[in-house]
Every structure is written in structure tokens, then in C-alpha cells.
Amino acid sequence: MRGSPGSRGYEDLPEAIPSTSGRERSGDSLYRPPEPGGPDARRCSTGIGADRTRLLDMLWDLQDTWRYVPEPVLADLAPKLGTTLLDLRETASFYHFFHDRYAGRHTIYLSTSVLAQQCDYDAVLATLERETGTLIGGVDPSGAFGLFETPCIGLSDQEPAMLVDSIPFTRLNSAKVTSIIAGLKAGHPAVELADPEIHDSRTVEYVDSLVESNLRLPGVVFFRPDPYPESFVERLLTRPPEEIVEILAESELRGRGGAGFSTGVKWRMVASAPGPERYVICNADEGEPGTFKDRVLLTRSPRQVLLGMIAAAYAVGARHGILYLRGEYSYLRDYLEQTFEEFRARGLLGTGIGGRAGFDFDLRVQRGAGAYVCGEESALLESCEGKRGTPRVKPPFPAQSGFLGLPTCIDNVETFAAAARVLEEGSRWFRAVGTEDSAGTRLLSVAGDVSWPGVYEIEWGTTLGEVLEHVGAPDAHAVQIGGPSGVLVAAAEARGRRIAFEDLPCNGALTIFDPTRDLVDITRQHLDFFVAESCGICVPCRAGNVELRDFVARLQAGRASRADFARALACADTVRRASRCGLGATSPKPLLSTVEAFPAAFEAKLVDERGPLLASYVEDEAVVPADVYRSVREGRR
């Protein structure tokens, strides 16, 4: 949730506050939404019952209904879930898409990704602010529009892009924005403006009318014609579950979420972990800036992904599954659920799958709500349980103790799709593709300064130079491999390097920058991202990333010395080593890898210390009280 309720001041003694609804909300728009009453709190839990693990769905329901999550409604809901208001606020406040103040009849999220900023972002933002009548971060006086920033929404190949009431609008420009806002003002729902032909939201035509797939290069593993699901399942059931696990292990398929752990070994761990039940969870929380291949995979090949999950369920003995879909991809939900429905109707989900008595498996979509860290598997589990996405301490690993403490097989979208393909073609076939340590192919989300942005399937081991040639990037200067949590390399030096776990591992994004791009500023933007997305629970990540970001900002302002630089690099190393989860461990990489590849870009901006004063010294900041200075500075913006 954005914004925070003011904590109570000294004079507000407990008895002076009649109910939690009495809290002052400074900065509200003039518009007052109707005061939520009791009955609607019940409404939101209809169909979900009093299941605390479904809290995110309930919060989405409230957000969609009230355009924020009203505290009185939460207070009403808490006892029904056997918990307290504070406990529910704890979860709600973690997620970017849940607001504790009215967020407008239409809630607009403009993508602030690095790539958006390199398109027509400033003009789009200015037009949005003018047409909606509010500055970014606020709600206009009439209450019609809430306008907010959001990190990459998985549309890097068609930026600038925004979500309006969860509906994506891409390739924005001033004229397009003007017409969209005019349409909304005229009373048209966002979905009708994005899809004037009004397709059924359960169809691929609907998804295609909203966003482009830009599938440029399908390969041998992905985007094949769908296997006939009945025969896939029939073949699956001819083998005992242990054999399925062994086929996966022999294929040497490695997880595509980033860590590259052997999928077969993971499935074996889950299958052998003791527990009354097991879960299969698909991680579709594709939050790494610059990555969008899972969106395209879910659009073009949802059946292949689902077959992979069914195979996993069979192999590990799971009866329940969850597909955790990032909130930004909400427009895929009906389509995915329709795929599940189709499978149920064909006897491929539910009880007695493929006619095999005792093989029961079904799943649901869990919609995320704007939290990058939920892509970390244990944070994702917490989120599925209706809690904050705080990563867990490992061990135990999800394979041993995952969703609700049960052994859980959690894999990336691409991993499940690849697993289905392995089972179709066999492990030897799969292992023959790729390299020694990286079997198969890799999907790349290619964007930035290229002729043909989109999704490419490459064989592991392909050199960066070959990829750059293929995607049309003759001017490539720097390449961000695997998003900000990956590495930035100098194109000139890295052309001969191979994309593979053993050389340049890549978790799915390839973002290309030409020589006109300001790499120091890109570093700062990526650090901004990690500052905002840190869960905040451990010191190095929460406090350290702020230091790193502030250092780069000072460097840009010409106020960083060589000593500051050395200190920042040491701090980056501490954040990398000492953080509690993978987010913190990778968050300093924008700084560390950009400095390694382009040291001169940073060194050129260093200044000498002037006499006894620190380079960072600014007289204005030193003599004006900090809050006054801050408010003046805010006012200037």
C-alpha cells in the first residue's frame, strides 16, 4: 500500500478515538468516496469463506470495489478470519497495488522502467498529468483518476506502457493518452478502449488485442504446436512417477528462475519428503525488469505449461497446485482459468486424471499484487498463504517445507514448459541441445536499442555476438543480461561470450543500450528499483541499498569523491554477501557490474575534496533544517 496512516499523536489518547475509521488521512483528494459499511466486508469473503490464506484475493476484491482497502472494512473482516486489524494491515501494506487511501475511480499505473524512460516517457507523463488533472502519485480533485508510478510491467518490448484498472495500454504517446483519458471521461471502461471489438476475456484473441506477443524466434523446445494433451497424459501414465523424475534428472534440465537448480533433483526431493500432502506451484511472478518471456509463454503455450505442472503433480504426488500470476498480468487470468476449465472438461484436471483412479490434481490462479520480492520462492509461498512477501530463512527449503509447511514443488513457467517438452521427446534429445552444463534452450526477452524487440528462443551456448546480430543491435554498447539482478557487460568485450550457466548465465532478459545511453543513470534507476522492492526485513538490503543509490545520485550531482566511491563499492560487497535473501544478494549488481564493465563512466564523475569539506557537503542542506529543505525541494519538483 502506498501512503501511510498518520500514527497517533501525543494528544490522541486511545479513548479519544471512537473507532479506527476516525483516523485523519492527510493528503486525501477532495473527493470523498462513500463510507464503507459492514455488509460489504462480508461480500468480499463470499466464495472464499474465512480462509486466511486467500487474503490477497479478498484485498483485491476490496481494492477493486472501493478503489482502496478501507480500514473499517478490514476491521470488520479481521474477526471473521480469526485475526486482528493490525495483522491484515501488515499484509495489505506490503503490496504496491493495495492502497490505504482512495486511489481514484480509474487507477492508472505508468511503467517507470528504464526502457520506458528511453521512449516517450516524459511526454506521456506530462500528458497524463494534464489530462487526468493530478500529478503522479495523487488523485485528481474529482476522484476520477489516481495516477501512480510502477516498476516494469513486463511490456519492455512495447513501452511506454501503463495499466488502467489492470488493463494494459502499450506504445503510448501523447495523442494516444489524450484519447484514452477522454474515453474514460466519457464513461467507457478501460477494457473497451483497449479492446474495442470486445473479445471474450477468456480467449487468446482478447489477450492479443491488448498486448503484442512479439514472438520473433521459436526454437525446438518452446512455442511448438501444442501436444495433444490426452496423449501426453496417457503416455505420462504409462510410466511410474519415479521414472518421470529420473527422465527429468537425466535430461539435466535446470530451473529457469535464475538459480539453475536441477529440476529432476528438486522433484525427487519433493517426492521423497514426508508430508500428508504435496503442492505444485508455478512461479509466474515475472518481475525482473526487462523480462516478459513468461507472459508470452502463458499467452501462446498455456497448455504446455499446464502439462508440465500435471507431470510434476504426478511425479511428486501432489493433489493441489497454484499458479502465482503477478498482479501486473491480471489480464491473463480469465484466459488461464479457461485453459484450466478446458482441461477439467477433458478429464485432465480434477479427479481420476486420464482415467487413472487416484490421480487427482487441480489448481487455481493466485493473483499477486505488486511486489518483486514475491518472485523469490519462499516469499511467493508466504504470499500464497495471504501474508507479506518476506522471504523465509532456509533451510528448510520449499521442497521439504513449502506452502503451509507441506513439501512443495515450485518452478518457473519456462521450467514447467520445458519439462513437458522433455517428457515428449525424451531426456537424451533434450540433453543433446545446448552445452555441457546447460541443457536445452533459453527464452530471451529482448528489448532496448534493437530493431526487433521480442521473445527469442536460443540454444544455450549461443554467443552474445550471434544474438546481437540476430536481434538487430549493430550499435550495442552495453548489454544488461538477466535484468538488474544479472550483469551489465560491454558489448565490445563480451561478444564472444556464450549465454550459458557456465559463462554468462541469463535468467531471461537481454536489454540492449546504445552508446547514447547514460549508464550511470541506468545504474541509479536500477538501484532505485531495489530500494523500493526490498522487503525491508534485513539491514544490509534495506539500509545498504539506500547508501548505494544515494552514492550514485551524489556522483551524478558531482558531489562524490574517490573515497566515497571506494566506500560504496565496499558497501555493495557487504549488501551482496550479508543480505538475507536473493534480492539483497543481487541488488548491488547494477553498481558492481556496471563499474566493472565501464569504470571510466564512474571515474569521470568523481570530484576532488575541497579543503576541509566533504565532497558531499552542500551548504543549503547543512544550514536549513532538513524538513524545511525537504519540503522546499518537494515543492520545486
Next chain:
Amino acid sequence: MSVTITVDGRELEATEGETLVEATARHGIRIPTLCSSPEHRSVATCRVCTVRVNGQVVAGCTVPVRDGLTVELDTPELRDLRRQVVELLFSEGLHNCPSCEKSGFCRLQAVALDLEMTSSRFPYRHPRREADRGSARIWLERDRCILCHRCVDQVRDPDTGDRVFAMVGRGPGARIEIDPDRADRLTDEQVANAVELCPVGAILHKGRGYRTPIGQRPFDVRPVRERDLEAAVDD
């Protein structure tokens, strides 16, 4: 089961499954800790106990001991890393020891002294965080909070078991919130425990303060290093 681990070249007997921090303490080797102490476990939030185990940098409080672990603890690199973490806390919050009721009781202050920190190498941010004085029993002074999560996990309503504290927001905006109604139902002993549980001066007992003269407070009398080792042996 008894196993052998190596800490900075020294072989030690340990019990399989206990944490590295516990195992070393029984041999008089202290891994500094902030969010956890011999009396209070934690969810590994502060990272001050960072050590190197079998080549990997990890938080010592999360490592279950098994046979053959090789631990590096007292190297210049790791000492500096641990101190940086504490310095980050001093930059992030507002820690003004001379005016703080918890001075001498404060684990952050004691650990900083133990790590020979004199000032933070990072710029002080001088944050302005609102205090929550809504409870009649507890004063929540957020300037000093280091978000260790102890109060969230361990302070509970005596009747219902509901939590009294929670962490809201995220990233640098994360903060601890208090449920004043539930806080007011805590027994005196529970409030005293909550104050003691807080490793800094963020949770204060309203109506009480400065009862122990400065100079006679626990960490004034004995350094945290000695106290922790003694408590670990008593365990």
C-alpha cells in the same frame, strides 16, 4: 550427536543441530549478535553474526551445526563487514545515546562498542519518524527502531495470543506498528519483558524510566561479550 567443527583453525566439539552461534559460545568464542541473543531467538534480520562457513558467507544464527563445518569468524574482512552492518543502522536511524533511556541496556550500543565502532562511515540520514504514543502502557519511539522483528514475533496478547506489534510497509519505509488496545491489556511483567526484548530504545514503559542510574546498567558494568558467553553457558 556430538560432531566436530573448525572455527578459525580451532577444532571444537558441538552438538549436531544447534546453531553455530550457540555451539561456539559454549567454547568461549562469541559471534556477535544483535537481533538474537542467548535469551531471545530471532528471524535472522540484523546479519551482524555474519561469518564464513565452508567458504560461503552466511548468518551464524541460521546455520545448524553438522560435522566438519569449517568456520571463519575473526578475519579483517569479516570484522569490517559486521561493523559496516552496525554502522548502516546508526546511519539509518537516530541513535543519540546520551539522551536515551535505554543507554546501558541497549544491545545496539553494546555491540557497536564491542565492534570498536566510533562513528558511522556512512552519512547520517537524520530520519524523522513519528513516535506512537497511543498506548497507555508503551511508548513506541520509532527513531531508534532497527526492525529486528523480535517484538512482532514474541509479544502476544495474554488472552488471545494475538500479536501486539506488526511490521507494515516495506523497504526503507517499513515500520513497526503497535495495537494500542492489545498493548494496554498486557500485564506489567509482559510490558517489562517487551522493553527488555527490544534491543534498542524503541519500546519504552510509560511511567517508568531512569530507575537504574547510568553507570550501573548491565552493559555499563560488563561488556556484551562477557554477558552473552555467560548466558550461553547457563542455557
